[in-house]
Amino acid sequence: MWQIAGALGIALAITGGAFKMYADKSQAEKEAMAAQLRQAADNQSILEGSVSSLNDQIVEAEKSHARIMRRVNELQDLNREAQREVEEIRKKFAKHDMDVLSLAKPRLIENIINKGTKGVLSDLENITNPDA
Numbered sequence: 001m002w003q004i005a006g007a008l009g010i011a012l013a014i015t016g017g018a019f020k021m022y023a024d025k026s027q028a029e030k031e032a033m034a035a036q037l038r039q040a041a042d043n044q045s046i047l048e049g050s051v052s053s054l055n056d057q058i059v060e061a062e063k064s065h066a067r068i069m070r071r072v073n074e075l076q077d078l079n080r081e082a083q084r085e086v087e088e089i090r091k092k093f094a095k096h097d098m099d100v101l102s103l104a105k106p107r108l109i110e111n112i113i114n115k116g117t118k119g120v121l122s123d124l125e126n127i128t129n130p131d132a
Contacts, residue, residue, distance in 0.1 A: 078127055 102109045 075127060082123075
């Protein structure tokens with residue numbers, strides 16, 4: 001009888017030890033899963049911040065693109081106007097004999113050309129100014 005009691009005692013001790021090992025293992029797995037969950041939550045908040053930042057950058061890039069395209073269209077319009085003016089001036093110069101006038105009044109021609117060049121350079125600076 002004492003042998004049965006001893007065997008049951010040993011079986012009880014083994015069962016208790018096995019249960020303790022199982023409980024410790026389960027607790028360690030819970031803690032590992034909790035740590036992974038915290039890490040995943042932290043990663044999610046970081047990613048949400050990154051996505052928000054990228055969305056803001058995209059919106060700014062689209063606004064910048066729209067501004068640039070408006071400026072390009074303005075410059076194209078100004079270019080067409082300048083081309084039209086060039087054609088008008090060419091037609092005017094084609095009607096006049098500038099050689100005779102430049103020989104007769106070189107100072108007059110020089111002043112006219114200098115004044116026109118100054119105006120063109122001023123217009124070119126205004127057109128190509130990135131702050132405009």
